[in-house]
Amino acid sequence: MKAALTTLGCKVNHYETEAMRELFAQDGWELVDFSDTADVYVVNTCTVTQTSDTKSRQMIARAHRSNPDALVVAVGCYAQTAPETVAALEGVGLVVGTDGRKEIVSRVKEALLAKSGEAYVSPIQEMRTFEPLSAVRDSRTRATLKIQDGCVNFCSYCIIPYARGPLRSRPLDEISGEVALLAAEGYREIVLTGIHLASYGRDFTEKSATLLDAIARASEPDGIKRIRLGSLEPLFVTGATAKALSENPKICRQFHLSLQSGSDTVLKRMNRRYTAEEYLQAVGLLRQYMPDCAVTTDVIAGFPGETEQEHRETLAFCERAAFARMHVFPFSLRKGTKAETLGGQLPRAVKEARAKELLSLGKRLTAQSLRAQIGSVVEVLAESDGAGYSGNYIRVRTDAPEGDIVRIRLEGFDGEMAFGARLD
Numbered sequence: 158m159k160a161a162l163t164t165l166g167c168k169v170n171h172y173e174t175e176a177m178r179e180l181f182a183q184d185g186w187e188l189v190d191f192s193d194t195a196d197v198y199v200v201n202t203c204t205v206t207q208t209s210d211t212k213s214r215q216m217i218a219r220a221h222r223s224n225p226d227a228l229v230v231a232v233g234c235y236a237q238t239a240p241e242t243v244a245a246l247e248g249v250g251l252v253v254g255t256d257g258r259k260e261i262v263s264r265v266k267e268a269l270l271a272k273s274g275e276a277y278v279s280p281i282q283e284m285r286t287f288e289p290l291s292a293v294r295d296s297r298t299r300a301t302l303k304i305q306d307g308c309v310n311f312c313s314y315c316i317i318p319y320a321r322g323p324l325r326s327r328p329l330d331e332i333s334g335e336v337a338l339l340a341a342e343g344y345r346e347i348v349l350t351g352i353h354l355a356s357y358g359r360d361f362t363e364k365s366a367t368l369l370d371a372i373a374r375a376s377e378p379d380g381i382k383r384i385r386l387g388s389l390e391p392l393f394v395t396g397a398t399a400k401a402l403s404e405n406p407k408i409c410r411q412f413h414l415s416l417q418s419g420s421d422t423v424l425k426r427m428n429r430r431y432t433a434e435e436y437l438q439a440v441g442l443l444r445q446y447m448p449d450c451a452v453t454t455d456v457i458a459g460f461p462g463e464t465e466q467e468h469r470e471t472l473a474f475c476e477r478a479a480f481a482r483m484h485v486f487p488f489s490l491r492k493g494t495k496a497e498t499l500g501g502q503l504p505r506a507v508k509e510a511r512a513k514e515l516l517s518l519g520k521r522l523t524a525q526s527l528r529a530q531i532g533s534v535v536e537v538l539a540e541s542d543g544a545g546y547s548g549n550y551i552r553v554r555t556d557a558p559e560g561d562i563v564r565i566r567l568e569g570f571d572g573e574m575a576f577g578a579r580l581d
């Protein structure tokens with residue numbers, strides 16, 4: 158039997174698709190390209206914007222067109238939030254939400270057996286426990302391990318709390334087990350990821366644990382040389398956490414703190430739980446304890462009601478924070494979120510013009526931050542294509558064998574690719 162999988166949306170979705178792919182492979186399925194003819198198509202949907210819903214529906218339709226006899230399976234966030242709508246789409250034979258993907262293969266087999274023309278909507282789970290999908294091997298040196306799911310922050314523009322449900326964390330012993338396995342397979346770098354990583358452990362009732370405990374477990378095997386962290390909430394960074402992170406030499410000096418806006422009034426309307434000043438303090442603490450660290454961020458341009466003055470505040474804030482990289486998104490209204498009820502929706506042209514301005518500032522700041530690295534010595538984990546990443550996420554050319562960690566003094570850049578002299 159042939160299965161084809163595709164993903165829309167965020168890194169976590171991509172992670173989960175890879176994990177499902179692995180489950181099909183373990184069960185002896187032949188995995189083919191999504192554009193090929195398959196017996197089963199799995200579309201891991203996204204609902205973060207209206208466009209994501211549309212794209213999810215388009216992928217489902219595409220799968221059905223490729224083979225009208227195939228079973229089309231819709232999983233993920235859009236399937237979770239609108240199961241009936243998704244089940245009614247032509248070709249859909251099985252709907253699974255954001256839980257229960259660990260059993261995807263047996264559900265597909267059940268649905269194939271029961272195939273009667275009507276979509277089988279698998280009971281959308283209550284999402285009470287962490288779904289232990291195995292780590293995703295990104296390359297032969299780096300693997301991503303999801304250790305947390307769910308979010309209860311309810312930022313006013315975000316559908317994720319509705320799509321992903323409450324906080325669930327992967328137990329510490331499971332993290333240890335997965336990481337030991339990856340170390341034995343020769344992996345050197347682990348990326349710890351989650352929907353709201355900083356909330357790790359808040360759902361544990363019997364034993365308390367925090368993200369720092371999870372990091373400590375992931376750092377234990379000798380073979381694991383690096384731990385990279387997914388997006389963090391600014392308020393996670395206190396003097397104590399910044400100090401603890403700096404004391405772990407395996408932690409990559411790259412931290413992604415989502416900003417979204419540099420204006421307090423916009424942050425408030427977004428229901429973010431920090432002020433611009435608090436955010437800046439977090440960045441300051443990271444740099445105080447780890448002066449070589451790179452801080453990256455996300456920014457939304459043109460949130461409802463955003464005035465020109467508030468936009469200017471964000472530009473000035475980003476300049477002060479001196480981000481190493483900025484991901485910029487023009488605001489996109491998501492049905493069912495609080496932002497839908499806010500007045501002052503801005504015309505698309507305004508949102509795009511503001512996004513463009515932020516993007517060009519981001520490019521300038523990236524170039525500035527790379528230039529500042531010339532002369533510094535970085536440790537690069539070599540990959541198979543003649544380059545690798547430093548801990549602070551600079552792509553550096555190296556001819557070292559894949560998996561080796563080499564010290565390189567940076568001498569310059571070709572675009573965003575650094576080059577330099579190897580020291581050992």
Ligand code: SF4
Pocket residue numbers: 308309310311312315316317318352353
């Ligand atoms: S913290 Fe806010 S933006 Fe992030 S997933 Fe939760 S609700 Fe969405």
